[in-house]
Amino acid sequence: MKRTQKNLKRPLLALLAVLLLSVPLIFSGFPYAILICCFILLYVIAVSGLDIVFGYCGQISMGHAAFFAIGAYGSCLLHDYCGIPIMLTMVIAAVLAASVGAVIAYPASKLVFHFLSLATLSFGEIVYQIISHSPGGITNNFVGYYTESINFFGLTLDTYPRFYYYALGCAVLFLTAKQMLVNSQVGRAFIAIRENHHAADGMGVNVRKYKVIAFAVSAFYTAFAGAMYAHLVRYISPDTFMQKQSVMFLTMLLFGGTASLAGPICGVTVVMLLNELLRSAERYQMFIYGILLLAVIVLIPGGIYGTVEKAIKNVFRRKKEATKDAAG
Amino acid sequence: MLQVKDVTLSFGGLVAVNHVSMEVRDGSITGLIGPNGAGKTTFFNIASGVYTPDSGEIIFDGKNITGKRCFQINEAGISRTYQVINLFKKMTVLENVLVGMHSRIKSKFFASLLHLPSQRAEEKELRKKAMKLLEFVGLEKQANDEAGSLSYGQQRLLEIVRGMASDPKLLLLDEPAAGMNSRENDELMVLLKKIAAMGISILIIEHDMNLMMNLCDYIYVLNYGKLLAEGKPAQIQQNPDVIAAYLGGE
16 A cells, blocks of 8 residues: 555656646746746745644744734845845845744744734734834835845746746745754754643643744745745735735635645645636725634644545555455 | 752742642651642642742752753653543543653654654664553553543553653642542552552552551641641551641631
């Protein structure tokens, strides 16, 4: 059984790689579709970040739009005011967001559930207020801020296909790092905290330290995605970083399924495509998100990927039992 | 090994643990008994760092560990199990044991992120050791099952091996036999004796008198937060105060 699974895995992965690499060719006459794929990739990074703190470590965050904003504004401002190349400012902004995340998480690590969601909610609101009423108007407040494309070692990523390949590279890098992290003792400590933080503490896990690490790593991911967003669209305004963005990250994550590699990917893809289909009904967007979120929580608590995974496992188990029965 | 000197802890007006002193000797199995609500579990929670005592000292291995946090006490070499099963239910049996080893892991954050060769080698060693521990209690076949899917008795065993995973010098067991049938009880006794023979001292809370009398080298009796009696099992059985506390009467 295992062998057939393994034999299937390689060609499937190769097929997926070819498919992903040829997206700009498939949609060569339809740049808007490539743009949507770029968004999907950067949201996958952002939502995977949220998954680290929420899915694995079990700490809810209602304020991840704040990290998205720190990444976006941080990268743009650092580039314009300090003249640092964008490739670097994206990383610096993400490190900055990680530090902010750690500072927030240190006191917040004492809070659980609804208190933590309130604290993170207000953190999101604080950052929103700062970027929309910035000191000296450095963020241009509600007018919005114009910025440039990424200069990738001399190549300007100013077309959608170019940005797409860059984003694909970043997504692969970030998702690989996420898998490596969660499959180490750090990831085990995260899950242990989610499952039972008293027992984790008793077993030698420094709960506060690991909650801080989870928040910091998560902030790094989401902030980097925010910087990608800024340099893809080349224009950012506080509208993008309102509370509803945080809710959208959570919707995407819960929709796809938490604590997995594929969950955020499924969730982001489905929600983004729905988003496009519902363009004409933009006014009802939040309403529809709300209903979707409710439906997922009530009907498929494991999210799309979680449910599919379970179904596949059940099929395999039944097959195994059937062969066993036949043999016996 | 463990010396508790005159420890007191009160919750509001209730004195849960009242000037209690006791000692666990190297390699011994020490019992802690008393009627419900006598303060046994509270005492465990003080020793393992969940609560900080209002007064008194706890010395472990010559070091003062009073007021240290849970994870620091685990690092110092005291591990524990819980009265209510406190496993990481959605993790596999093996992963539960691996979390138990947490305080002994040397790899740091970036080594784990990048899966450096040193980290991979360590991880391999850990898994080997964890499997050995599971074999020790006969859970090796369930290594990749979810901990929550184990039977009640197996979950109790897993709690014990998870506690042993950090190579503790002292293991605190809070009612490990609760809900076990008599056969499982006998197996547990054999297992605990084996653990003690490995050089791990044990401090155990249990209501099953038969088990305690056969297992323990020394027993302390708590009643209403106070130390009522102490001594060898035979002495405890004869102690009129203890009999009165258990059977009622003045």
